[in-house]
Amino acid sequence: MERVLVAGIGTEVGKTVVSAILTTLLNGDYWKPIQCGEEEYSDTEMIKKWIDISAHFVHPPVYSLKTPVSPHHAARLEKILIKFDAFILPKTTRPLIIEGVGGIFVPLTSQELSIDLFKLWDCKWVIVSKHYLGSINHTLLTVEILKQLHIPILGIIFNGEHNPDSEKAILDFTHLPLLGRLLPESNINFQTIQRYAKQWRPQFSKLLP
Numbered sequence: 001m002e003r004v005l006v007a008g009i010g011t012e013v014g015k016t017v018v019s020a021i022l023t024t025l026l027n028g029d030y031w032k033p034i035q036c037g038e039e040e041y042s043d044t045e046m047i048k049k050w051i052d053i054s055a056h057f058v059h060p061p062v063y064s065l066k067t068p069v070s071p072h073h074a075a076r077l078e079k080i081l082i083k084f085d086a087f088i089l090p091k092t093t094r095p096l097i098i099e100g101v102g103g104i105f106v107p108l109t110s111q112e113l114s115i116d117l118f119k120l121w122d123c124k125w126v127i128v129s130k131h132y133l134g135s136i137n138h139t140l141l142t143v144e145i146l147k148q149l150h151i152p153i154l155g156i157i158f159n160g161e162h163n164p165d166s167e168k169a170i171l172d173f174t175h176l177p178l179l180g181r182l183l184p185e186s187n188i189n190f191q192t193i194q195r196y197a198k199q200w201r202p203q204f205s206k207l208l209p
Contacts, residue, residue, distance in 0.1 A: 002026070002095040002208060004154070005123035007146075009138040011102045013130035014159035014182055016043040017193075019099040020050040021180075022126065025197035025204060028095030031059040033087050033117070034108065035101070037068040043099060050193045059090040071114075072107035082109050084117055095208075098123060104142055115145065124208075125153045126179060129170060131160035136169050143174045154207050155179040179203050 004022060008015045023030045030051070035042050048058055063082060065074035075082050090096065101108075104115040125146060129139040139156070146153055155177040158167055161184060171178060180200040185192055 003123040005098045007100040008128045021196045023097045026095040029057040032099040034063040036065045036074045127156045131163045
């Protein structure tokens with residue numbers, strides 16, 4: 001079973017949309033192990049609206065916290081103890097798309113970061129980089145940490161209007177392939193996800209045959 005972890009260079013960079021696209025194009029299942037915020041507007045619920053749930057299984061989070069802050073803070077406010085041994089990979093025979101939480105250094109507990117959990121699983125990583133002032137630095141730092149930990153990275157997906165200078169700098173310094181580009185969309189829906197899945201499929205088929 002192939003496992004792909006979708007990691008972002010920060011919060012609100014497009015991980016959920018990218019996860020929906022990859023779930024569709026890889027004909028896989030989706031799982032966000034831990035999420036924060038109202039359930040009605042959670043990433044897991046958005047995924048259910050964007051993909052064909054009759055064809056893909058959306059696994060429930062292990063922890064679903066209501067407060068829209070970092071997991072360690074939300075858990076403390078809600079008097080919930082986050083335990084790493086509670087995170088058990090879902091059983092599936094299909095590719096599993098795992099969506100990360102915030103950036104790779106988001107605290108899950110008072111002593112553990114998200115990278116401490118996600119590095120335990122045998123995943124190939126996809127980095128989502130959104131264009132903003134400082135995104136080059138944030139992307140290079142994210143990639144450098146993953147490389148130091150010997151984590152396999154499939155490549156980078158850029159989110160935002162095409163920014164040739166920033167994209168070239170990131171790709172040149174990281175030596176990673178461009179997997180896809182997510183342009184600004186006025187509305188994200190099922191058709192949007194299908195369109196990007198079709199566009200990105202050739203590139204991913206080379207890496208995940």
